[in-house]
Amino acid sequence: xxxxxxxxxxxxxxxxxxxxxxxxxxxxxxxxxxxxxxxxxxxxxxxxxxxxxxxxxxxxxxxxxxxxxxxxxxxxxxxxxxxxxxxxxxxxxxxxxxxxxxxxxxxxxxxxxxxxxxxxxxxxxxxxxxxxxxxxxxxxxxxxxxxxxxxxxxxxxxxxxxxxxxxxxxxxxxxx
Amino acid sequence: xxxxxxxxxxxxxxxxxxxxxxxxxxxxxxxxxxxxxxxxxxxxxxxxxxxxxxxxxxxxxxxxxxxxxxxxxxxxxxxxxxxxxxxxxxxxxxxxxxxxxxxxxxxxxxxxxxxxxxxxxxxxxxxxxxxxxxxxxxxxxxxxxxxxxxxxxxxxxxxxxxxxxxxxxxxx
Ligand SMILES: [Zn+2]
Numbered sequence: 001x002x003x004x005x006x007x008x009x010x011x012x013x014x015x016x017x018x019x020x021x022x023x024x025x026x027x028x029x030x031x032x033x034x035x036x037x038x039x040x041x042x043x044x045x046x047x048x049x050x051x052x053x054x055x056x057x058x059x060x061x062x063x064x065x066x067x068x069x070x071x072x073x074x075x076x077x078x079x080x081x082x083x084x085x086x087x088x089x090x091x092x093x094x095x096x097x098x099x100x101x102x103x104x105x106x107x108x109x110x111x112x113x114x115x116x117x118x119x120x121x122x123x124x125x126x127x128x129x130x131x132x133x134x135x136x137x138x139x140x141x142x143x144x145x146x147x148x149x150x151x152x153x154x155x156x157x158x159x160x161x162x163x164x165x166x167x168x169x170x171x172x173x174x175x176x
Numbered sequence: 177x178x179x180x181x182x183x184x185x186x187x188x189x190x191x192x193x194x195x196x197x198x199x200x201x202x203x204x205x206x207x208x209x210x211x212x213x214x215x216x217x218x219x220x221x222x223x224x225x226x227x228x229x230x231x232x233x234x235x236x237x238x239x240x241x242x243x244x245x246x247x248x249x250x251x252x253x254x255x256x257x258x259x260x261x262x263x264x265x266x267x268x269x270x271x272x273x274x275x276x277x278x279x280x281x282x283x284x285x286x287x288x289x290x291x292x293x294x295x296x297x298x299x300x301x302x303x304x305x306x307x308x309x310x311x312x313x314x315x316x317x318x319x320x321x322x323x324x325x326x327x328x329x330x331x332x333x334x335x336x337x338x339x340x341x342x343x344x345x346x347x348x
Contacts, residue, residue, distance in 0.1 A: 024324070027320075027323055028305075028320060031298055031305070033304070033320075058331065058336060059327065059331075061336050062299075062330055062331060062334060062336075063299045065280065065334055065336075066296075067300055069276055069281075070186070070189070070190055070276075070300050073182070073186045074182075074185060074189055074195070074198075075182065076182045076202070077185070077195075080181065080185065080202050080206075081181065084203055084207055084210070087203070087207045087210075088207065088210045091210075091211070
């Protein structure tokens with residue numbers, strides 16, 4: 001019987017199978033977790049073996065005792081729902097406060113404000129009347145003066161030099 | 177939440193054996209669910225996810241308590257030496273909350289948290305071994321062996337229904 005080992009639970013093993021082996025399978029049998037062949041095997045063993053039947057009865061009894069101990073099911077106490085609501089509301093509030101604090105930090109709002117200003121100025125410059133207006137030398141000089149006024153004194157001196165030298169160059173160019 | 181809340185609460189009660197702990201456990205579990213909402217994978221069982229959180233919280237809580245208990249009482253077996261009345265009667269809990277029948281409660285308390293969870297899931301909650309393996313993040317083989325060991329323990333600790341009935345004079 002070389003191929004007898006292929007199936008541990010073959011019909012040939014039915015009688016030879018020890019009660020000890022069957023009892024190891026009883027819990028899974030009770031929970032209907034055995035494959036069909038093994039299930040059938042345990043079933044037939046139980047038909048012929050009173051001690052194993054008694055063992056299954058005891059297992060069923062234990063199961064019934066456990067189920068009875070927890071019956072009927074309890075209702076969810078409103079206090080639990082209220083507790084979860086309260087805790088999650090507190091967490092949401094803390095999260096919102098954190099977000100606000102983050103947004104109010106200068107490191108965050110300064111660049112944000114800068115972006116807004118730049119965007120606004122781009123939109124203003126994109127205005128049709130402005131773009132169609134002729135770009136004169138006078139316009140650039142005025143822009144330059146506005147720019148240099150906001151700079152520190154060192155830069156302003158340098159700008160003044162650029163302005164004057166630029167001015168003489170233009171004057172020279174207009175006088176051939 | 178109410179749909180899952182009732183089931184979760186009953187599972188928590190089965191694990192802890194008293195309503196006060198069950199309330200705390202359920203509340204904590206749902207707060208965890210709220211925080212970890214984004215980590216839930218669609219297509220998996222939401223109830224199994226909550227059950228796993230409850231099972232883990234209960235295991236952690238018992239370990240914490242056992243640690244405190246062992247520090248306070250150097251003798252590990254002290255609880256078993258207490259008179260029965262002291263273990264069974266908690267007048268405050270009896271008035272406000274439902275408590276488990278003392279024989280079952282005492283027996284379940286002697287199991288490890290994992291053995292207790294596996295027995296409750298299989299025998300009381302009728303979960304399949306695959307579902308239990310998912311909830312407990314272990315193999316089906318581990319579910320089987322834990323269940324087997326838990327059953328052997330419980331059989332020793334809980335008197336049989338028939339014997340109890342005999343004692344009460346019902347016969348079989
Ligand atoms: Zn047998």
